[in-house]
Amino acid sequence: MRTSRATIEKLPKIELHCHLDGSISMQTIRRLAQEAGIKLPVSDDDLRQKITAPQDAESLMDYLAPFDFVLPMLQTEAALELAAYDILDQAQQDNIRYMEIRFAPTLHTSGGLTLAQVVAAVTRGLAAGERDFQVKANALLCGMRHESVDSVLTVVDLFADGGLTHLAGFDLAGVEADGFPEAFAPVLEKVKANGIPLTLHAGECGCAQNVLGAVEAGASRIGHGVALKDIPESWPSLVADKITVEMAPTSNFQTKAVDTLANYPFKQLFEAGVRVTINTDNRTVSGTTLNDEYEKIADWYDLSETEFRQIARHAFDASFMSPEQRETLAKEF
Numbered sequence: 001m002r003t004s005r006a007t008i009e010k011l012p013k014i015e016l017h018c019h020l021d022g023s024i025s026m027q028t029i030r031r032l033a034q035e036a037g038i039k040l041p042v043s044d045d046d047l048r049q050k051i052t053a054p055q056d057a058e059s060l061m062d063y064l065a066p067f068d069f070v071l072p073m074l075q076t077e078a079a080l081e082l083a084a085y086d087i088l089d090q091a092q093q094d095n096i097r098y099m100e101i102r103f104a105p106t107l108h109t110s111g112g113l114t115l116a117q118v119v120a121a122v123t124r125g126l127a128a129g130e131r132d133f134q135v136k137a138n139a140l141l142c143g144m145r146h147e148s149v150d151s152v153l154t155v156v157d158l159f160a161d162g163g164l165t166h167l168a169g170f171d172l173a174g175v176e177a178d179g180f181p182e183a184f185a186p187v188l189e190k191v192k193a194n195g196i197p198l199t200l201h202a203g204e205c206g207c208a209q210n211v212l213g214a215v216e217a218g219a220s221r222i223g224h225g226v227a228l229k230d231i232p233e234s235w236p237s238l239v240a241d242k243i244t245v246e247m248a249p250t251s252n253f254q255t256k257a258v259d260t261l262a263n264y265p266f267k268q269l270f271e272a273g274v275r276v277t278i279n280t281d282n283r284t285v286s287g288t289t290l291n292d293e294y295e296k297i298a299d300w301y302d303l304s305e306t307e308f309r310q311i312a313r314h315a316f317d318a319s320f321m322s323p324e325q326r327e328t329l330a331k332e333f
């Protein structure tokens with residue numbers, strides 16, 4: 001029996017894959033714009049067009065435009081703090097009990113902030129959100145793949161700083177070229193040498209080999225992994241290695257990572273025992289919530305409540321939460 005919306009809303013959830021800059025609510029964007037002195041369309045409908053990608057985006061470029069619109073508003077400590085806090089507010093409405101929010105520190109320095117200041121501001125926002133909402137949270141730092149290896153290494157160095165709480169793991173995001181795990185080998189080796197938990201965006205562009213390269217480089221989680229549909233022979237090894245795949249149904253279709261439902265491997269991966277999870281990727285850009293994403297999966301595949309609980313358990317197991325956070329949440333998952 002298809003799981004109802006009411007049941008979905010009540011399920012305790014975990015979200016592992018959500019980008020800060022793509023997930024800020026409209027009302028907070030209005031506040032940030034005012035503080036940055038940026039003029040916005042007066043009508044909410046007009047503003048929504050600027051901050052949300054079309055459901056039938058023609059290309060990845062259509063999907064990326066809203067990020068360029070919002071980034072100029074995220075260049076001060078106060079703005080970053082408020083953005084992180086705002087996402088935990090939204091998470092509570094999804095009954096998310098633990099969440100990892102990722103961002104690329106290098107995208108927030110045009111107003112003069114240092115990388116360390118950027119990270120500290122976001123994690124302060126998460127700490128404030130944890131106090132006010134029933135949601136635990138951590139940050140993941142992204143290196144951008146259009147930047148140089150040296151630039152991305154400066155992001156990895158932030159983990160050595162110490163003193164920062166709520167800093168849980170590392171990711172590589174942005175344009176995905178064939179063979180990126182090899183191109184960023186010096187980065188991924190440093191991540192591994194320092195024992196930093198690793199998730200990597202991979203297999204979002206038809207390049208299935210990137211998923212295997214990401215696992216080889218030490219990623220315990222794969223962002224999207226849609227191209228796994230092309231290499232079912234690799235699935236048993238993903239099961240054996242307990243690799244978790246962070247899928248985001250709405251985003252995966254918008255970015256053209258997949259064209260038809262028949263080609264979307266979520267259900268087959270799940271049935272093969274691969275640890276799939278459900279995520280929003282970008283709440284505002286994709287115009288979605290985690291409840292909406294669960295409902296989409298319910299509509300497509302007729303999953304039972306038990307199966308949704310299993311998927312949430314995958315996210316719990318694969319999360320980069322601290323031992324204290326894990327202990328607090330263990331009963332619910």
Ligand SMILES: [Zn+2]
Pocket residue numbers: 017019173201223281
């Ligand atoms: Zn992503």
